[in-house]
Amino acid sequence: MKRISRDDLKIPLVIGISGHRDIPEKSISHIESKVIEIFDNLIQKYPHTPLVLLSPLADGADRIVAKVVLDKYKDKISISVPLPMDINAYQDTFGKGNTLLNPEKSRAEFDELFTKINAQTDIYIPKTIPMLFDTNAYNAMTKDEQRNIRHRQYSIVGEYIALHSHILLAIYNENSTLEDGGTAEVVQKKLSGNYKYMQIDNEDVTYKEQGVVYAISTPRMDKNISNPIVPYQITKLFPDGTKMIGLKKTNHDSSFIKKVKNYLIGKDCIIFQNNNNFSIQHQKINCFNNDVGKYSADILKKAQDDISTTEDKLLQKNIIMRRSAAYLADRVYKPLQGVKEKYILVFISLIVFALALKSNIADFSFNLYIDSVYILLLIPLSLLILEFNSVKKKQEDYRSLAEGLRVQIAWNMAEINESVALNYLSHQRSELDWIRTAIRCVNIFYIPTPNNECTDSTLVKEWWVKEQIGYFKKKIPKEKKLEKRSNFLTKLFFAIFLFGSAIFFVLNFYPEVNEHMQHYIWNLTILDILQILLVVVPITITTYLKSKQLFDGNDEKIREYSLSLDIFTHAKEMIGDKEKKYNVQNTIRNLGIEALRENSSWIITRRTKEYTAPVN
Numbered sequence: 001m002k003r004i005s006r007d008d009l010k011i012p013l014v015i016g017i018s019g020h021r022d023i024p025e026k027s028i029s030h031i032e033s034k035v036i037e038i039f040d041n042l043i044q045k046y047p048h049t050p051l052v053l054l055s056p057l058a059d060g061a062d063r064i065v066a067k068v069v070l071d072k073y074k075d076k077i078s079i080s081v082p083l084p085m086d087i088n089a090y091q092d093t094f095g096k097g098n099t100l101l102n103p104e105k106s107r108a109e110f111d112e113l114f115t116k117i118n119a120q121t122d123i124y125i126p127k128t129i130p131m132l133f134d135t136n137a138y139n140a141m142t143k144d145e146q147r148n149i150r151h152r153q154y155s156i157v158g159e160y161i162a163l164h165s166h167i168l169l170a171i172y173n174e175n176s177t178l179e180d181g182g183t184a185e186v187v188q189k190k191l192s193g194n195y196k197y198m199q200i201d202n203e204d205v206t207y208k209e210q211g212v213v214y215a216i217s218t219p220r221m222d223k224n225i226s227n228p229i230v231p232y233q234i235t236k237l238f239p240d241g242t243k244m245i246g247l248k249k250t251n252h253d254s255s256f257i258k259k260v261k262n263y264l265i266g267k268d269c270i271i272f273q274n275n276n277n278f279s280i281q282h283q284k285i286n287c288f289n290n291d292v293g294k295y296s297a298d299i300l301k302k303a304q305d306d307i308s309t310t311e312d313k314l315l316q317k318n319i320i321m322r323r324s325a326a327y328l329a330d331r332v333y334k335p336l337q338g339v340k341e342k343y344i345l346v347f348i349s350l351i352v353f354a355l356a357l358k359s360n361i362a363d364f365s366f367n368l369y370i371d372s373v374y375i376l377l378l379i380p381l382s383l384l385i386l387e388f389n390s391v392k393k394k395q396e397d398y399r400s401l402a403e404g405l406r407v408q409i410a411w412n413m414a415e416i417n418e419s420v421a422l423n424y425l426s427h428q429r430s431e432l433d434w435i436r437t438a439i440r441c442v443n444i445f446y447i448p449t450p451n452n453e454c455t456d457s458t459l460v461k462e463w464w465v466k467e468q469i470g471y472f473k474k475k476i477p478k479e480k481k482l483e484k485r486s487n488f489l490t491k492l493f494f495a496i497f498l499f500g501s502a503i504f505f506v507l508n509f510y511p512e513v514n515e516h517m518q519h520y521i522w523n524l525t526i527l528d529i530l531q532i533l534l535v536v537v538p539i540t541i542t543t544y545l546k547s548k549q550l551f552d553g554n555d556e557k558i559r560e561y562s563l564s565l566d567i568f569t570h571a572k573e574m575i576g577d578k579e580k581k582y583n584v585q586n587t588i589r590n591l592g593i594e595a596l597r598e599n600s601s602w603i604i605t606r607r608t609k610e611y612t613a614p615v616n
Contacts, residue, residue, distance in 0.1 A: 004303050006296045007050045008124055008317070009324045010289040012078075013042065013282060014441045016054040016165030018158055018186040019061020020172050022221035028064055030232040031171055034216045035068045038169065038234065041247045043076060046282060048290040051077040052125060054161045054444065056084060057113055059094055059106055061171035061183075061218075070116050078125040079117045080444065084157035085150070086135040087128075093150060124317040129447055131156050154181025159198045162190040163209060164444045166282060166437060170215045170237075175226050187213050191239045209422075209440070210239040212278040238276060281434035288398065288438075291332070292324045299327045309463065317445040318409050325402035333395035340388040347381040353540040396603055397435060400425070403599045404439045407592040410464040412446050414457065414588040419443040424596045425603075432603070457575050457584050465572050465591070472565035479558045490542055497538035560602060567594050 023031065042051065051073075055066045069077045083090055094110060095103030118127050131153060138149055158181055162168055168190045172183040179185065189195055193208025215235045217228035236244040292299065303323040307316040354377070358370045408420045421440035425432050571591040574582045 004300055004307075004320060006293060006300070008122075008320055009292050009296055009299055009303060010048070010050055011285050011321055011324075011438050011442060012050045012052040012125075013046055013167070013285060014052045014054060014165045014444060015042070016161035016168045017056075017062055017065045018161060018168060018170050018172070018183045019065075020176070020183060020218065020220055021058055021060035023060045023064070023171070024219055024221055027218055027232075031061070031064055031216060031218055032068055034232055034234055035065050035169075035171075036072065037247065038214055038216075039068070039073060039077070042167075043073075046286040046289075048293055049282075049286045050289075052444070053077055053079045054082055054129075054165055055079055056082050056157055056161075057110055063109060063113060064171070065169065066113050066117075070113070074120075078120055078122045080126050080129055081114070081117060082129040082131065082157050082160055084131050084153035085133040085138070086130075089133075089135065089138060123313055124320070124445065126314060126445065126447055129160070129444065131160065131448060151180040155185065156197045157181075158183075158186035159189055159195050160448070162186050162211070163195060163198045164441055165190075166211070166278075166285075166441055168211060168213045170213050171218050172215065173218060173220050173225055173228055174215070175228065176220065177225075187215070187237070191237060193239070212239075212276070213237040238278070242276075277433060281437050284397070284434040285438055288325070288328070288401070291328050291394075291398075295327065295332060298331070299324050302327065314445045314447060315409065315412050318405055318412065318442060321442060322402050322405035322409060325398045325405060329395050329398035329402055333391055333398065337388065337391045337395050340384060340391055344381065344384050344388055347377055347384065349540050349543060351377050351381070352543045353537075356540060397432070400432065400599060400603050401435050401438060404435060404596065405442075406464065407595055408439060408443065410460050410588060411592055413460045413463065414585055415449075416585055416589050416592075417446065417449050418589070420592060420596060423593050425600055457588070460588055461572065461575055465568055465575065468568045468595075469565065469572065472561045472568065476558060476561045476565065479561065483558065493538040493541045497542060500538065560598065564595070564598055567591065567598075 039051070053065065053069055055062045057063055057066060066079060069079055091107050091110060094106035120127070133153060138146060141149065168187065170183055170187045172187070174184075176182065176184050178188065190211050190213055193210040195209070213236070215237055217231055217233045217235070219227045219231055234246055236247075238244075303320045306319050306323050310316060310319075354370050354373055404420050404424050407424075411418060411420065419440050421436045421443070424439065425436050568591070571587060574587045575584055
């Protein structure tokens, strides 16, 4: 078994290519220079992220870009070839429809490029991605019928590229008419999110699967189409109709607060929020990959064990990436979040202690300095909360990514050829878009096939269903124990506080008691010391415990875990039903949707828990 490399652990940035076939010879060098400019820009912007090119290797633009990659970026960019139809039928279309193209030369060029692509060493990037195509039916058709089928297949492969790419690179003349399977149609689908073949519900009222297009204006051989206004100009096209000329650098926010945030999240991975939403998505993927690189040695060991259960390379790729996300969430950022949480609780407790001390003992000799003390404590507390929120969001993001990939893997095991991104976090725009985009684009590793009947559900049950049931059964009693203990201690110290407050309220009516207790410590009487022990300390500890309950959210976890346990237990019974009363694939699909829905609910709840410093 080939050892996993560091790049195998990462989520790639996928660039899809769509372009005209009839590009003039004199335009090729201009286009090549613009393609190099775009790829250099992407490599510079996302240095921690491997790139994958989806190119059907049709005549013209597809091959121009593929040649640039193979000549200049062969060690940095992998190529995968989505095939619109059977490869022999596809090759028969080369050079046809244009008298300036030589069919034999075109086929030889395709074979040369295809041989180089097949020689790539990355075993987890599929060399070809065949679209669904009935070769026998196609061969029995008339030429006119075959022409219609070809246009449909070009539309299908164009949709696949548009939907599964982070960036669509369009090399076309914007004056071209809209044709089935043409580049103008692919660009329109990428920007609008209106797809016909890729299992997208156009009547869905949630947000559409839209994306950004990098367009290179280019002339065509067709004399009936006017040349672009500015030939070879790079234009970024956005779904809202915005256009950005060239690859301009963003003016980064240099404010003090922004610099502090950048320092806290890591100088080597900065998110610039004043960029467009798609750029932010890509930056977050790059930050994820940067984190993967930091801990790759430990992740590699665990990922190597994970993939031992299957020989399917495409399934292995998703398993490997899920391990990366789960490791970062559970082994890196969850413990780090716990450390930050403890520091915050200590500072909150100190502030409450100082406030309670001042308000309860007016003649305390250090009262003059307490105001400055808790103000000074607020400064590191505020920075800790800022850092905690950054770590907390990363932990939640990576855990959500891992859960999405877990369901995707289970579906792939059950031969359900559907992207979980279509059912996950569809209402969480901007902040969590990158997770859906990442999951949708990594689904290129699972080749499109018809949804076959799941012949063996054992792997799904062992890898996913039983593992989840065991996890929830273990967590529920633990969370209940923690919740019970926390509630008991909170009530105990709050009762002590109420008891102490009542005692000193009564004693205020008997000032002669103080006269008999004249033992001073820092200007404190014995009565003052008792007041600290019975009022100040209990209210401080109560504040600590209630704050910890807010951080941990044990009661919410118990409800979520119990619901999930019931769902997975029921699904296990349905999947294992010997009378075959249930369709296994449908059961696993519905279980996945419920798991995704529960996880969406989890992250929405966690996102709404913001922790702020107490104020006087």
